[in-house]
């Protein structure tokens with residue numbers, strides 16, 4: 031077998047990519063890798079055991095919590111907490127941020143992690159791919175309990191790492207530390223992630239647009255005009271419409287094949303639906319590192335200064351030329 035690199039080997043071999051890190055960021059990425067394997071195991075057997083379906087609770091988003099949502103949230107929090115490297119966590123499943131700083135002044139970890147532990151979980155019951163999305167920053171406050179405004183509400187441009195795990199026909203972990211984007215595929219037989227997609231580059235152009243057209247009548251006029259542009263019999267159009275309803279899956283397809291993903295603001299979701307801190311920011315960091323673009327329609331996602339932990343934002347991302355064309359309609 032030719033020399034194939036595991037995720038663990040890759041993290042160690044590229045340790046020098048992490049400025050100022052004496053191994054902590056590597057350990058944090060390994061923690062995320064570990065938790066993703068546990069979540070993958072549960073997702074893969076969701077249809078077999080009574081883990082599907084709501085647990086009767088709703089999360090901070092007011093969405094019915096799936097058992098797997100809760101399981102994933104718990105596993106990622108446990109894995110991240112075990113290493114004393116992160117001082118705090120923001121999760122889509124939890125209202126306030128979680129401080130990991132010990133009352134005995136232990137754990138002054140230099141990183142904070144923001145995550146959507148199981149995005150697209152409403153698709154679980156119908157066996158559609160779901161994903162985990164994570165974003166990592168260095169803390170700004172030097173020690174002690176992290177401070178929301180300083181440590182968590184940082185612009186996406188300050189991320190030191192971001193990634194997603196897609197639990198699909200195969201399970202992949204795709205991440206960046208600011209030196210390009212690499213994809214690792216899990217071999218269930220060995221339990222290891224192997225470098226399968228080195229240096230992912232989003233094609234500048236694509237033939238796919240991804241949007242929930244059921245919301246068409248509520249979209250801003252510019253978005254409507256762009257969708258009609260995609261559908262027009264002209265030049266290399268009409269484009270293909272592909273919408274899975276799972277951000278990680280729709281984005282990953284566009285990463286590999288080229289395309290543009292749209293989640294606009296609309297009458298129903300005035301600020302859009304997706305969350306800035308743990309959906310748009312990590313996706314935007316990855317998109318740009320792969321040569322793509324990510325905008326809220328008027329501003330680069332990574333330049334937006336957050337104001338709330340769970341704030342929503344419109345998201346348009348994918349192939350650079352397609353995003354630029356879309357922006358010209360807005």
Ligand code: P6P
Nearest residue numbers: 149150151152242275276277278
């Ligand atoms: P809609 C899943 O709930 C999610 O957050 C993303 O994964 C997905 O892209 C989007 O919402 C789907 O939303 O309104 O089209 O069902």
